[in-house]
Amino acid sequence: MDLQYVNFFAVAVLAAVIGVTLIVVHLSQRKLRAELTQLREELALWQKAGLHAPRAVAAAEPDARPSQAQGAPMAPAPQPLSEEQIRERLQQAAGAGEAPERYRHVVTLADKGLAPEEIARVLQVSSAEAQQLVRLAEVGRKKS
Known part of the structure; x- marks a missing residue:
């Protein structure tokens, strides 16, 4: 060759x-x-909501939030809502044209598979409030 x-x-x-x-x-x-x-x-959505970007759930430490033992006052847990009250709130939000930001964040996080406790940690709200928002999201899905 x-x-x-x-x-x-x-x-x-x-x-x-x-x-x-x-x-x-x-x-x-x-x-x-x-x-x-x-x-x-x-990130723009989180910044628009006035929150910092969420940390990865695996990287977040459970003791990262201040507890009552450290002297941080805890907000009282909101009272559970009935199905009727949930529907009424959803209809009011639908009438306003756009769902509240916190509700949209909960829907997004729930769709990604996060549990209400994890959502509460990410959004820095109480577990009871996160559970109510998840219930609202479920009712909203059933309605649409």
Whole structure:
């Protein structure tokens, strides 16, 4: 075999490897851009709500919130609502045109599979309030 043919095949293989590498890099960048856009939108939503961006649930420590033993006053738990009151509140919110921000956050977090206790920790509300908001979300889903 002539040296000229060997060089040609070596250059062709090198060009093919470079082409495949460029395609893989392009596809991964496109995927990362989509994820980045989604994360930016979520961060903007959290900032609009006046809250800090949520920490990863696995990284959040259960003792990160101040407890009563540390002297932090706890807000009284809200009274449970009846189905009638829940429906009435949902209808009032629907009449306003847009669901309250906290309710939308609860719906999003519940859809991601978080338990009411985890939602309470992320949104910095009481467990009872988080459970009521999750119930509201369930009633809202049934209604629509």
